[in-house]
Amino acid sequence: MAHRIAFLGFVALAVCASLSLAAEPASLQDFCVADASGNTLMNGMACKNPAMVQASDFAFSGLHIPGNTSDAMGFRVTLVSMTQIPGLNTLRISLVRVDYAPWGIVPLHTHPRAIEILTVIEGSLEVGFVTSNPGNRHITKILKKGDVFVFPVGLIHYQRNIGYGNAVAIAALSSQNPGVITIANTVFGSKPDISTDLLAKAFQVDKSAVWQLQAKF
Numbered sequence: 001m002a003h004r005i006a007f008l009g010f011v012a013l014a015v016c017a018s019l020s021l022a023a024e025p026a027s028l029q030d031f032c033v034a035d036a037s038g039n040t041l042m043n044g045m046a047c048k049n050p051a052m053v054q055a056s057d058f059a060f061s062g063l064h065i066p067g068n069t070s071d072a073m074g075f076r077v078t079l080v081s082m083t084q085i086p087g088l089n090t091l092r093i094s095l096v097r098v099d100y101a102p103w104g105i106v107p108l109h110t111h112p113r114a115i116e117i118l119t120v121i122e123g124s125l126e127v128g129f130v131t132s133n134p135g136n137r138h139i140t141k142i143l144k145k146g147d148v149f150v151f152p153v154g155l156i157h158y159q160r161n162i163g164y165g166n167a168v169a170i171a172a173l174s175s176q177n178p179g180v181i182t183i184a185n186t187v188f189g190s191k192p193d194i195s196t197d198l199l200a201k202a203f204q205v206d207k208s209a210v211w212q213l214q215a216k217f
């Protein structure tokens with residue numbers, strides 16, 4: 001019996017270990033402030049000498065400043081990741097401010113390395129994500145000021161301001177470098193292009209529809 005429990009414990013540990021390998025590795029020290037001058041190539045950035053670390057290595061200012069939302073989609077992301085805060089290196093978290101023009105959207109995208117938890121600070125947002133195959137279930141909700149919503153890692157998601165005024169959200173992401181894959185840009189705006197024939201077949205449309213999209217991205 002004791003052997004069996006020990007074995008189950010070992011299996012559980014092995015599963016946990018493999019799960020944690022899929023995420024960013026846990027820190028082995030208090031912090032590892034990114035050394036911008038370091039030229040060691042690794043997964044993340046090399047650490048600054050801890051004795052040389054300053055409070056400013058852990059700080060960012062200006063997140064109260066609205067982003068310029070005057071592009072075609074009507075949104076602007078102000079990123080606070082390891083690039084802005086070197087102290088975030090290896091700490092597995094980052095932050096964004098998102099500004100939305102009236103009816104502005106954050107188009108369909110995924111974060112390959114992060115869960116996102118978003119809170120609405122101003123206005124109202126329609127948000128949604130779609131589950132993976134074969135279900136492809138669309139999970140969607142209307143959020144108002146103070147509401148919080150989670151986008152699971154890797155799933156395609158979006159937001160839309162459904163108000164006549166500006167909207168603002170703050171979102172935390174579970175990576176120092178979440179990554180963004182915007183679906184339309186990657187599929188129709190790759191360099192060089194993915195073959196028009198292939199895209200027409202994949203999306204079950206005429207080539208002219210694909211050309212139209214490729215011209216946009």
Ligand SMILES: *[C@@H]1O[C@H](CO)[C@@H](O)[C@H](O)[C@H]1NC(C)=O
Nearest residue numbers: 066067068069070071072076
């Ligand atoms: C916002 O961006 C647009 C176009 O990119 C530019 O013309 C405009 O001056 C910017 N507005 C502000 C307040 O910076």
